[in-house]
Amino acid sequence: MIWLTWRQFRTQTLVAAALLAAAAVYLLITGTQLRHSYSADLITCHSSSAEYTCAGLLNGLESDYNGTLDLFELLVLAAPGLVGIFWGAPLIAGELERGTHYMTWNQSVTRTRWLAVKLTAIALASIAAAGIISLLMTWWASPLDTMSGNRFGTQAFNARNVVPLGYAAFAFALGVTLGLLLRRTLPAMAATLAIFIAVQLVVTVLVRPNVMPAIVTTVPINQTTMSQALRFDRAREVTGPVTIDLPAPPGSWNLSQTPALNSAGQPIQTSEILTCWNQMISRGPVAIKGSGNAPFAPLGACLAPLNLHVNVTYQPADRYWPLQWIETALYAVLAALLAAFCFRRIRRLG
Structure with missing residues (x-):
């Protein structure tokens, strides 16, 4: 055979x-x-x-x-x-x-x-x-x-x-x-x-x-974390959500992220970040680029006092x-x- x-x-x-x-x-x-x-x-x-x-x-x-x-x-x-x-x-x-x-x-x-x-x-x-x-x-x-x-x-x-x-x-x-x-x-x-x-x-x-089972972690929005942000999206409507792509821990598998949340865990509206956004835009391209080639770091520094965060769900690298x-x-x-x-x-x- x-x-x-x-x-x-x-x-x-x-x-x-x-x-x-x-x-x-x-x-x-x-x-x-x-x-x-x-x-x-x-x-x-x-x-x-x-x-x-x-x-x-x-x-x-x-x-x-x-x-x-x-x-x-x-x-x-x-x-x-x-x-x-x-x-x-x-x-x-x-x-x-x-x-x-x-x-x-x-x-x-x-x-x-x-x-x-x-x-x-x-x-x-x-x-x-x-x-x-x-x-x-x-x-x-x-x-x-x-x-x-x-x-x-x-x-x-x-x-x-x-x-x-x-x-x-x-x-x-x-x-x-x-x-x-x-x-x-x-x-x-x-x-x-x-x-x-x-x-x-x-x-x-x-x-x-x-x-x-995936791990869920809370990532605060500040100058350090926003310097690593991959994307920042705000809705055209002032009542729309704010989406920020923050990296999960190195080498991990990022499964999902929530929109930007306030201290009560509720999604914030675009109107709440417009002041910081306009300040960053008004500084021009050099200011937007920021130190370390991190374009959103100045925006993170401005948003830090608002105590915002993003919940990231991921599988760790190990x-x-x-x-x-x-x-x-x-x-x-x-x-x-x-x-x-x-x-x-x-x-x-x-």
């Missing part, structure tokens, strides 16, 4: 191996260049007292490699789905369409052994392929991830470390299950893609932010790996349940 499985899937395996080899060569070469540039820029930053020089160098480095980063992140994200479509869905559906399963079962090979060998061999190949491309992507992107500090971003989280292995196992098992149920390769491939994308969206949007392992385990359990269903179903297949 092992030899037969290899014969049936050697073309797909060799194509995948060739693609992985090409990707590995490219990522190793460009990754080495990226690390050299990153180290050189850090040396320049440390030898210069101007903050804007360091920021400009690192931003330029990110811009140079963002295209490659996006391309390979999409490749890693697509790999599990492609495994489910081209390896999982045809595994049983193709045999059922051609009727070749009868020949195998009539040669003293039981249905469960037939399925066990196919599932184990191709599943291991699927997980290995996802693991290799994920490992390469994680190594290649580590300098850029260090600069951005955004390991929890959807693309970054889904394309790094161990979660792609869980995605690949689930996508493969899903494809096999749908091929067994639908008995037609093309419908099984289409259904695999649709369901896999739907499950990933549900897990990413609804499950991941809530699988561990939960990155627990969330990675929990999500991987979730997809592994789903894959195991689908595999168990396949073994149950194959016994009753006519």
Whole structure:
């Protein structure tokens, strides 16, 4: 059975191996260049007292490699789905369409052994392929991830470390299950893609932010915190809310923020900050820029006596790996349940 499985899937395996080899060569070469540039820029930053020089160098480095980063992140994200479509869905559906399963079962090979060998061999190949491309992507992107500090971003989280292995196992098992149920390769491939994308969206949007209890912290609005503000929005209407994007603790996952609140916890109105806003605008571009290249620091100094604050809900940085392992385990359990269903179903297949 092992030899037969290899014969049936050697073309797909060799194509995948060739693609992985090409990707590995490219990522190793460009990754080495990226690390050299990153180290050189850090040396320049440390030898210069101007903050804007360091920021400009690192931003330029990110811009140079963002295209490659996006391309390979999409490749890693697509790999599990492609495994489910081209390896999982045809595994049983193709045999059922051609009727070749009868020949195998009539040669003293039981249905469960037939399925066990196919599932184990191709599943291991699927997980290995996802693991290799994920490992390469994680190594290649580590300098850029260090600069951005955004390991929890959807693309970054889904394309790094161990979660792609869980995605690949689930996508493969899903494809096999749908091929067994639908008995037609093309419908099984289409259904695999649709369901896999739907499950990933549900897990990413609804499950991941809530699988561990989030932390809520109160951040006061003053010169220090406003110097780190990413955005300040005030409504055109004087009765509208005031929205300020303040960063969560370094490396954490910022889930949500409230509008600016007063000491009683009630949203303030735009009319309450207009005096400070107009004072900042009246000082001109130099005053707005503020010290340390923080455009909203003067506004924060003016607002400090009002005792305003923002409630920030976040997942701390040290939960990155627990969330990675929990999500991987979730997809592994789903894959195991689908595999168990396949073994149950194959016994009753006519």
